[in-house]
Structures are given as structure tokens and as C-alpha cells.
Amino acid sequence: MTLATATLGYPRIGKNRELKKALEAFWGQKSDEATLRQTVQQIRLANWQTQKDAGIDHIGIGDMSLYDWVLDWIGRLGLIPQRFQHLAGLDQYFAMARGREGIPALEMTKWFDTNYHYLVPEIAADMEPKADFAEFLAVVDHAQRVLGSRAVPMILSPVTLLCLSRREGDFLAHLHRLLPLYRELLTQLAARGTAEVQFHEPILVTSQGVGLRTAIETTYTELAAVGVPIQVMTYFDDLGDTYPWVVALPVAGIGLDFTRGRNLELLQKYGFPSDKTLGVGLVDGRNIWKIRPQRVMPIREAIQKVTKNLRLQPSASLQFIPYSAQRETNLPAPLRQVLSFAEQKLAEVVLLAHGGEGNAEKLACLEAQWQAFAQFSPANPTVRERLHQVTPQTLERALPYEQRRPLQPQLPPLPTTTIGSFPQTSEVRQLRVKRKRGEITQAEYEAAIDAEIARCIRYQEEAGLDVLVHGEFERTDMVEFFGQQLAGFAFTEHGWVQSYGSRCVRPPIIYADVARPQPMTVREFRVAQSLTQKIVKGMLTGPVTMINWSFTRDDLPRREQALQIALALRDEVADLEAAGAKMVQIDEPALREGLPLKRERWDEYLSWAVDAFRLAAGVAKPETQIHTHMCYSEFGDIMPHIERLDADVLSIENSRSNNETLWQITRAGYKHQVGNGVYDVHSPVVPTVAQMVHQLKSGIAHLPLQQIWVNPDCGLKTRRWEEVIPALKNMVAAAKILREETHATPE
Numbered sequence: 001m002t003l004a005t006a007t008l009g010y011p012r013i014g015k016n017r018e019l020k021k022a023l024e025a026f027w028g029q030k031s032d033e034a035t036l037r038q039t040v041q042q043i044r045l046a047n048w049q050t051q052k053d054a055g056i057d058h059i060g061i062g063d064m065s066l067y068d069w070v071l072d073w074i075g076r077l078g079l080i081p082q083r084f085q086h087l088a089g090l091d092q093y094f095a096m097a098r099g100r101e102g103i104p105a106l107e108m109t110k111w112f113d114t115n116y117h118y119l120v121p122e123i124a125a126d127m128e129p130k131a132d133f134a135e136f137l138a139v140v141d142h143a144q145r146v147l148g149s150r151a152v153p154m155i156l157s158p159v160t161l162l163c164l165s166r167r168e169g170d171f172l173a174h175l176h177r178l179l180p181l182y183r184e185l186l187t188q189l190a191a192r193g194t195a196e197v198q199f200h201e202p203i204l205v206t207s208q209g210v211g212l213r214t215a216i217e218t219t220y221t222e223l224a225a226v227g228v229p230i231q232v233m234t235y236f237d238d239l240g241d242t243y244p245w246v247v248a249l250p251v252a253g254i255g256l257d258f259t260r261g262r263n264l265e266l267l268q269k270y271g272f273p274s275d276k277t278l279g280v281g282l283v284d285g286r287n288i289w290k291i292r293p294q295r296v297m298p299i300r301e302a303i304q305k306v307t308k309n310l311r312l313q314p315s316a317s318l319q320f321i322p323y324s325a326q327r328e329t330n331l332p333a334p335l336r337q338v339l340s341f342a343e344q345k346l347a348e349v350v351l352l353a354h355g356g357e358g359n360a361e362k363l364a365c366l367e368a369q370w371q372a373f374a375q376f377s378p379a380n381p382t383v384r385e386r387l388h389q390v391t392p393q394t395l396e397r398a399l400p401y402e403q404r405r406p407l408q409p410q411l412p413p414l415p416t417t418t419i420g421s422f423p424q425t426s427e428v429r430q431l432r433v434k435r436k437r438g439e440i441t442q443a444e445y446e447a448a449i450d451a452e453i454a455r456c457i458r459y460q461e462e463a464g465l466d467v468l469v470h471g472e473f474e475r476t477d478m479v480e481f482f483g484q485q486l487a488g489f490a491f492t493e494h495g496w497v498q499s500y501g502s503r504c505v506r507p508p509i510i511y512a513d514v515a516r517p518q519p520m521t522v523r524e525f526r527v528a529q530s531l532t533q534k535i536v537k538g539m540l541t542g543p544v545t546m547i548n549w550s551f552t553r554d555d556l557p558r559r560e561q562a563l564q565i566a567l568a569l570r571d572e573v574a575d576l577e578a579a580g581a582k583m584v585q586i587d588e589p590a591l592r593e594g595l596p597l598k599r600e601r602w603d604e605y606l607s608w609a610v611d612a613f614r615l616a617a618g619v620a621k622p623e624t625q626i627h628t629h630m631c632y633s634e635f636g637d638i639m640p641h642i643e644r645l646d647a648d649v650l651s652i653e654n655s656r657s658n659n660e661t662l663w664q665i666t667r668a669g670y671k672h673q674v675g676n677g678v679y680d681v682h683s684p685v686v687p688t689v690a691q692m693v694h695q696l697k698s699g700i701a702h703l704p705l706q707q708i709w710v711n712p713d714c715g716l717k718t719r720r721w722e723e724v725i726p727a728l729k730n731m732v733a734a735a736k737i738l739r740e741e742t743h744a745t746p747e
């Protein structure tokens with residue numbers, strides 16, 4: 001039996017990052033609005049064509065965006081905050097996205113647990129939405145001409161939109177103000193003969209879902225009345241306790257993610273109404289691996305036992321993965337053959353929809369590819385054995401914090417340092433390009449990097465910082481740099497995914513057991529330390545951040561993959577110590593990003609994530625001071641886990657949070673040292689001495705002086721030297737003033 005197929009969204013950046021280029025040209029006033037819109041139109045059309053050619057029956061349309069999909073809905077619903085209302089058109093749109101002189105942008109944050117960022121709607125208590133669907137409807141008209149009844153407009157549900165917004169006022173009151181606009185939209189679509197629409201409702205899978213019953217039931221009862229069949233799409237996790245009432249909504253169908261969480265269990269327990277379509281998200285839209293027939297065919301069968309009215313679809317929009325694995329001809333064939341990017345995922349959806357019957361050959365071919373891959377990347381017995389030997393003691397530092405502290409380097413109170421990176425000038429980036437092209441030798445490259453390190457050390461000494469860093473000039477990216485030196489990581493050439501707006505990233509792929517063939521950071525550390533009497537911190541990226549910013553394996557739990565990376569880092573920590581490092585920083589900016597969408601699963605994640613950090617750091621001698629750094633973090637709800645990291649110094653972003661972050665840490669009674677991020681590195685503005693004195697003073701009001709370090713709130717990589725040098729001088733001056741005012745002396 002052949003089933004229907006559907007999609008829930010497609011990559012938006014263009015196969016060759018055309019969107020990025022077009023946006024940059026437009027912002028740089030090198031092209032005009034018409035050219036920009038033309039590029040968007042081309043990407044949109046190409047996406048439709050690809051999905052049509054792949055044989056998808058119900059193609060989700062309307063997600064193509066100049067910047068962000070949520071921002072588009074903000075515009076369509078007229079939810080324009082006051083401060084942008086005097087602007088119009090693209091001016092207004094990009095001001096909301098990126099801010100402009102004197103007008104801060106909308107806040108940007110991660111879309112659920114993905115690495116895509118959306119713009120946060122701001123909803124005032126007296127919000128008065130105003131419909132502006134003309135552009136959207138024009139796209140629908142176009143899509144219906146190109147795709148006919150296959151075109152399925154994708155709509156961001158008002159409930160998910162409100163839940164994601166920053167709002168004042170009553171939730172249900174806002175919802176009732178929005179619903180008439182959605183009704184109007186559906187009425188317009190009905191007039192166009194639109195076959196069906198998708199309502200995207202990912203909020204249902206989060207812990208908030210259970211509390212939304214009234215809002216959801218009201219919404220769909222009202223909207224279904226218009227008569228356009230509605231498919232409610234949920235993804236990223238299971239429906240949990242909302243399952244029984246969600247499947248009973250008066251809509252045409254429900255889409256469920258069968259790649260994460262326990263939707264299959266729920267389906268088997270509660271059944272599924274026979275008058276509804278079940279959208280079966282069985283092809284993982286979030287990872288880059290081909291399906292494994294032995295794993296998915298039984299799930300497909302189990303689902304078919306419960307209900308027959310099925311549609312095969314990716315588990316989510318395919319926007320989180322790159323366009324096509326076929327272009328990655330530099331990767332070894334056995335690996336490339338098991339990779340599945342958006343184009344390949346479409347083929348898999350169709351394959352699964354056609355079932356096992358006619359496709360035995362294709363399924364057998366898939367199995368053979370997986371077997372070839374298994375032979376190509378066998379388990380690493382040394383790594384497996386080492387992990388097997390890990391006990392709770394392995395994770396423990398040799399002495400508890402109170403006993404370690406007196407053994408560690410003694411510094412003036414309020415010691416000053418930075419987070420690691422210094423400006424990555426175009427000359428530095430050029431160096432790496434030249435090395436890659438073979439235009440300079442490795443020795444020439446290293447000599448040039450060493451010159452940068454020397455300059456960086458000199459500037460830090462001149463600024464009067466207490467603890468120095470080497471500057472990270474040899475690193476393109478904090479994950480890529482380590483991944484490239486570790487066995488088990490692969491890198492694509494064209495595997496770009498959108499992070500936000502014009503910003504794209506190329507996440508590494510972890511495909512096999514991770515091991516460290518040789519030291520990764522020791523050379524640069526030695527160079528830096530040889531140039532100064534002051535302490536230079538060794539600088540590493542933590543295991544959890546490496547995992548959260550990579551595509552991970554699907555045949556080994558993430559926990560295990562994190563622990564393997566931790567083992568490699570553990571050896572690096574030991575090597576840095578042996579080379580004379582008295583301090584090592586292990587950055588974990590992405591620790592929070594891995595938090596599951598359902599709160600009840602937080603502890604499980606944090607338990608292994610913290611273990612991985614401890615496995616990396618636990619090897620350090622008591623005399624060695626372990627630092628960690630986390631930015632954009634709220635700590636309030638995860639403090640016990642932060643404490644369990646057992647880092648000696650935790651540096652945080654605090655300059656933009658009004659000391660709120662510091663408060664959270666204090667309230668929890670944190671006893672270790674805290675690096676107070678007093679310099680906002682995301683702004684080109686050089687902070688004044690007075691500003692930082694002020695911030696430090698209120699810091700001291702929160703935490704004992706002996707616990708506080710002084711540092712910028714993140715790396716300085718994106719700043720210019722002209723900003724960094726005066727800012728660091730001011731920071732050091734601020735620390736000195738406070739030392740004097742408080743008559744603090746070294747311990």
C-alpha cells in the first residue's frame with residue numbers, strides 16, 4: 001500500500017548560500033530591494049521544484065523568509081512594537097531583525113532545542129493586531145500555480161506564537177484578539193480553493209503543553225469552522241500528557257515526531273481517531289543520517305497496526321540540515337553514502353511511503369551501505385575500554401575545593417583576565433586561507449601565528465591583566481578547531497545551515513569513536529607562556545559544547561559521545577599541565593542549549609553533561625586551577641549541576657543582565673570563584689572605568705570579594721583591537737580602584 005507524503009519546511013539559505021550573499025549586498029547598499037526579492041523568489045521556486053520532483057504529495061509552503069519565519073508572522077499580524085512603527089517596508093523589517101542607531105532589535109533566541117534563532121515577538125498589554133496577508137497570499141497563489149493542490153500553506157499557530165513572545169497582559173485575551181485575523185486568513189485561503197493548511201504547534205511538546213488545553217481547543221474549534229482542512233504539526237518531542245486531547249481536536253490531521261520521545265507508546269496506548277490523518281514523522285529532519293531500515297520498518301508497521309490513514313513526512317522542517325550530501329565528494333564514500341541531507345531525506349520519505357513491498361531492492365541497498373559504513377568506521381577498542389574503566393573516582397579532583405584553593409596560584413584580589421580569544425583580524429583569517437591553499441608552509445603559518453601570540457601577550461601585559469591567554473588566533477571556530485584534530489569527526493564543504501538571518505554555520509559531523517592522536521593546544525600554549533612571567537591559561541572547548549554544536553551519531557547515545565570527547569580533553573589537560581600550565585579553562589557556553597524540552601528530562605541530561613565535564617577536568621592536579629566559561633546562561637534553575645561541575649572559577653556573562661546572573665549564583669550559596677563579566681563584548685562601545693566600577697561594586701554586594709574575578713563577558717574575537725585595548729585598560733583600572741577602596745590585600 002502506498003501512503004501519501006508531506007513536508008513541513010525546507011532549507012531557506014539557497015544551495016550556495018545565495019540568501020546570505022543577497023542580504024549582505026543589500027545591507028551594504030550594493031544591490032536593491034528588487035534584486036534581493038528576486039533571489040528569495042529563486043530559492044523558493046527551486047525548493048518547490050525539488051520537493052515536487054521528489055514526489056512529495058503535500059508540500060509545505062510559505063516558510064521562505066528574508067530573515068526569519070517568526071518575524072514574518074509578526075509582520076503579517078501587525079505585531080510591530082511601538083519603536084518601529086515610524087518605519088515601513090524592508091526598513092522596518094530589518095530594523096526589527098537587526099536594530100539600528102538608537103533602536104534596539106527584537107530579542108533573538110533559539111527555536112526550541114535547535115540551533116536556529118528566531119526573533120521574539122513583543123506583545124504589549126494593549127496590543128492591537130492588524131492583518132497584512134497580501135504578500136503571504138501572493139506566495140500561496142504562486143505556489144498553487146506551480147504545485148497545484150500539492151501546495152500546503154504553513155502557518156505559525158497563534159498559541160505557539162504567543163507562548164514564544166515577551167508579553168504583557170492576559171494570554172487568552174491576546175489569543176481572542178488574534179483569532180479573527182487567522183479566521184480571515186483561512187477565509188481568504190478557502191476562497192482560493194486551498195486544499196489544506198498546516199498549523200505549526202511545536203509548543204505542545206514542551207512542559208508548557210499541558211497548561212494550554214483551553215487555548216488550543218478554543219483555537220482549533222474556531223478555526224476549523226472556516227472549513228479549510230487543518231493539519232496540526234507537532235515536532236521535536238512527543239505530545240506527553242497532551243496526547244489524548246490533542247488527537248481529539250476537531251481538525252483533519254495531526255503530525256507527530258516518531259524520532260524523538262515516546263509518541264509510539266502514546267499512540268499504542270490511546271489509539272488514534274480513524275477519521276484523522278496521522279502525519280508520521282519517521283525520517284529525522286534534525287540529523288544527517290540515512291534511515292536504518294531495520295530500525296524504522298518495525299516502527300512503521302507498529303503505527304500501521306493502530307491506524308491506516310497515514311502520511312509519511314520528515315520529523316520536522318528540513319531547515320536544520322544542509323541541502324545535499326551528494327556534493328560532499330571530499331568525504332570518504334562509505335561515509336558519504338550514509339549521509340542524508342534535505343534532498344536525500346525527501347527520497348527517504350517517499351521510499352518509506354511506498355513501504356517495503358515495491359522497494360525491497362532500495363531497502364537492501366540501504367542496508368548494504370550501512371554495513372559498508374560499519375566496516376569503514378569500526379569501534380575503537382582502546383577508547384571503549386578506557387570508558388569502561390571510568391568510575392565515579394575518575395571524575396573527582398584529588399582534593400575538594402577548599403583544600404585545593406590554597407595550593408593554587410595566589411593573585412591580587414579581583415584578579416583580571418579575559419575569556420580567551422582576541423580580535424580575529426582579516427590578516428589572521430587570510431593566513432588560514434593561505435595555509436589551506438598551500439600558499440604558505442606549515443612553518444610559515446606557525447611563525448605568523450606566533451607573531452600574533454607575541455603581540456597579544458605584549459598588549460595584555462601593557463593593559464596590566466593578571467592572567468593572560470594566547471589569543472586563539474589558530475582557531476577558526478571553537479568546535480571546528482578541536483574537531484579537526486580529533487579522530488571521529490568529519491567536515492563538509494557545503495553543509496551550511498542557517499543559524500539566523502544571513503548567518504550560516506557548518507556543524508562538524510561526529511561519525512565514529514573519538515580519539516586524540518596528538519596534543520591539540522600545547523604548542524601555542526608553550527609559545528605564549530615562554531613570553532611572559534605571568535600565568536597563561538590553557539584554553540579548551542568542553543565536551544558538551546562540542547556535542548551540542550555538532551551533528552552527532554545515531555548509533556551511540558549522546559552521553560557516550562560526550563564522554564569520549566571528554567577522555568580526549570582529559571589527555572589534553574594532562575599535557576597542558578605537563579607543559580607548565582597552572583590554569584586551564586574548559587569552555588561550556590552551550591551547556592544549557594542541550595536541555596531537553598521537557599523539564600522532567602533535565603536531570604538526566606545534566607547528569608551526563610556534568611559527568612563529561614568532570615571527566616575532562618578531573619585529571620587536573622589540585623594545584624591546577626580549572627576555569628570554565630558560560631555565556632548567555634541563566635543559572636537559577638540548574639545551580640546544583642553547576643556546583644557539581646566543581647570548576648575552581650566560573651566566568652559568566654553579567655554585563656547586560658543587571659547582575660541578575662550573579663544574583664542567581666549567590667542565592668544558591670555558590671562557594672567557588674566567579675568571573676564577573678563586566679565588559680559587554682557584543683557592543684563596539686568601549687565601557688568606561690566608572691561603568692565597570694559601578695558594576696563591580698554591586699557585584700561585591702552579592703559575593704565576597706575573595707570569590708570575584710574580573711573579565712569581559714565572552715571572547716573578544718569579533719571586536720577590533722582599537723576597541724579591545726582601551727576597554728581592557730579600563731577594566732584593569734576599575735579593578736584597581738576597587739582593590740584600593742576596599743583595602744583588599746593579597747591573601
Ligand code: GLN
Binds near residue numbers: 420472478631715716
Ligand atoms: N574561549 C572562547 C573565546 O574566547 C569562548 C567563546 C564562547 O564562550 N562562545 O572565544
Ligand code: ZN
Binds near residue numbers: 713715
Ligand atoms: Zn562566551
